Amino acid sequence: MDTSISDAADYLSANCFLNAYLREFDDWRLGSSPQEWQAGGFPQQVLSIPMGHQTLWVGVEYWSQCGRHRFVMPARCEFVDNGHCRRVKFLCLAKMLVENAAMQTNGTIGAMARFLERIIESHRNLEMLLALRDTEVEKLFRHKLSFKDAEQALLIGHSVHPAPKVRQPMTLTEAVQFGPEGGSGFALAWMLVRDDRLHYHSADRTSLRQRVQQLIDSDDQLNWDLDGPDDVPEGYTLIPTHPWQLTRLQALPALQQALADRSIIPLPPQGRRWHATSSMRSIYAENAPYMLKFSLSVRLTNSVRHLQPQEAERGALISKVLATETGQQFNRRFTQFDIMQEPAYLCLLDERGEPLPETMMVFRENLIREQADLQHNVLATLTQDHPMQEVSRLSSLVQEVAFHQRIGLAEAAQHWFGAFLEVAIKPLLLAQADYGLLFGAHQQNIVLGLRDGLPVHGYFRDCQGTGFSEVGMRLFKLDLAALGESTQNHFESETANKLFAYYLMINSTFSVISAMGADGLIEEEKLLAQLRNFFRENLTRQRRDQSFIRTMLESEALWQKGNFICSVADLNENTMADPLSIYRTVQNPVCVVEEAPLLQATLTC
Structure with missing residues (x-):
């Protein structure tokens, strides 16, 4: 080496x-x-x-x-x-x-x-x-990158984790082939599944057959016709699957009978190449109608990445909520921001008709369309440390802004940060404050559309990390029956604010500030003052829920996920009864504690 x-x-x-x-x-x-x-x-x-x-x-x-x-x-x-x-x-x-x-x-x-x-x-x-x-x-830190290239440029992964690149039990060869950094991609595997061994749920009326046909029609290397009798036997449905996971499914005890009696028929990988995004289990192909998110029997950071049914249900529920008049109002209000919705999912069923988490797959809207003057970069790639201790990719973008606008680096840094707050953070903040929608927007879930180095559009992805505050429950007229008791995505105000502060502020926004400060672009305190003013400007009477903004302005401590403690205790975060048990408090740099003025004695003679 x-x-x-x-x-x-x-x-x-x-x-x-x-x-x-x-x-x-x-x-x-x-x-x-x-x-x-x-x-x-x-x-x-x-x-x-x-x-x-x-x-x-x-x-x-x-x-x-x-x-x-x-x-x-x-x-x-x-x-x-x-x-x-x-x-x-x-x-x-x-x-x-x-x-x-x-x-x-x-x-x-x-x-x-x-x-x-x-x-x-x-x-x-x-x-x-x-x-x-x-x-x-x-190239990865200085040049223009496509969406795929920016996903593959995330060399580190989680920047505050003791083992960010663990991929157990993958071999080195598999980690390169199926990970985002390898670059070459892979074809989808496919399965024919008897209809009684398959569960599918959609937030709209689009059938599974229609969604799969959309995938096929977008791939010039596939020519199946799902309505033709020669391609799919009667009583079966053709579905895509991750080729690495398929080998695990073929050894899964719960599927042995179905494989033996050909209720499930594995097919070899075929079609164009797909590429893993930074999360690894979500994959992307340019111009495909969907990104596909699979359960993978791999430990990444704190958990084995098996999608749970309730997580997939959250995505479908978000699509239903955004289709309401109030949800449409949110979409119209923030034209420079989009949510990559996850309107449908599928999974295989065991002999008793129970869903198998190892087989889950989610359809995610692919909103990325490459343009000559626009690049789409995941936020985590921008803020990651340079391996040779040089400046981050974010610093290169700020330098580009300074060049195009003929301003100094510190001014360009504030301009970039202001644009970031406007197109990415403000929509997510007011989704919480005005609509009771909670989006777990950590660095790998925020994608920025960049023009001349400056953020001009924001995207949120990964709707499994979503929920509703009490405001959202009332506003969208939801009850536990509508949510489904297993979705676990209704949060009381205090819990909602803890989680929201960790993902949106500590993980994402503070990482931007740290990267700019470490690269010598600007003093962090100036960006913190800018962030403080941003919160004050948005603390108005029209807010349905002021609690999070007040937390950021007034609370001396925020809650941070305990990745180290989770790791040293060998916990699987994905299946913990109380995930908040691993959270710890950290200092809130946005809050400024006003010191009481010193009392001065006045002597009267």
Whole structure:
């Protein structure tokens, strides 16, 4: 492995790992390194973490008010007894801190070992992907990218997670072939399924046969006619499936009888190439009417990515709600913003007629149409750290804005941030405040349409991460019967605000601010002041629900998902009874606590 690639994997992995650790543990302090270390080239600003008879020292490249810092590798481990030091590369650092975290959380040896295994795999995958894309780094961070290219440019994944590139149990070859970074794509596999072994639900009257025919008609390498007797036997339906998942389904005990009696007939992959988006389980083909989202029996970050029936139901419900007059009003109000709706889903049924989560597939509207003067980039690709410690892709966009508008970088950064707030954050904020609609808009769920470097259109995707506040329940005249008791997407105000703040602010908006600050474009405080004013401007009497905006302006603490604690405890977030149990509080940099004026005595003679 090239030393520079290994160092880049250490740097990126350390940033993701340490940022997750620092948000969930308080056994660290920020300070200065010894003068003699600085003379030898060690950073002046350091993070120190005492661990019994030794102290871990990590150089700080940039410290962010918004909580996404950049670090310097290798670190140093100082032995308290004799003052001796040794250099510590990422995997050694990770082992030390995982053991430290396990001791503080009463973690088991087995869970700790599995966590370390995932960290090692994530680091190995990142090294492999950096080597694969080594000659393209300049393009990925500096040049214009299509939607597909921008999805494939997300080298890191989750920027605040201790093992962001884990893909268990995929092999390295499979991770390249079916992951977004590999680039070559793959053809869809197909299945013929007897109608009594198939469940399909749609928010509108479009049948499954019609949706599949739309996919076929958009693919010049397929010529099936679903209404023709020669292509699909009577009593069967043709459906697409993910080729990697199909091999897992063929070994699934619940499907063995159906495969044996040919109630399910697997067909080989065929048709044009599809490409994984940044989430991996959602795939895209240019000009196809839908993106397709599949259950994958793969652990990514905190969970095995099996879609649950209630998650798919949420997408269908959002489509029904947006089709109402009030929903249409929302669409007309924000013409520079679109929701990639998920109006339909399907799954296979077991012998008892119960849905099998491993077989779920969701149809997502494909709203992306490539244009010469417009590029569509997922937000996470813009804010990710550069592997060679150069500036982010976001910085390149701000430089483009500065060039086209003939303004300085700081002014261009504020202009870019203002446009981002207008086309992406404001529609999502007022969806909550005026309509009671909650969209889990983290960085990989926000896509920006960019012209001359500037955001001109916003998109939200992944409707499984949606819900309704009490305002939304009333406004859309929903009750538990309409929601379905299993959808689990009705939230009381306090819970709604915790989740909404994490996804929309901490994960997305704060990452934009951190990236701009770390790249030296502008001081973070200026962008935080801009964000503060944005909230104040939108805190008007016409808001049906002011609680979230007031939370951002007045609460000193926000709630952050505990990715590190989830990992060290070896939890599957997707099946937890109470996902909020892994959330922890972090400081809210938007809130400014006004200090009471000092009382001054007046002497009267």
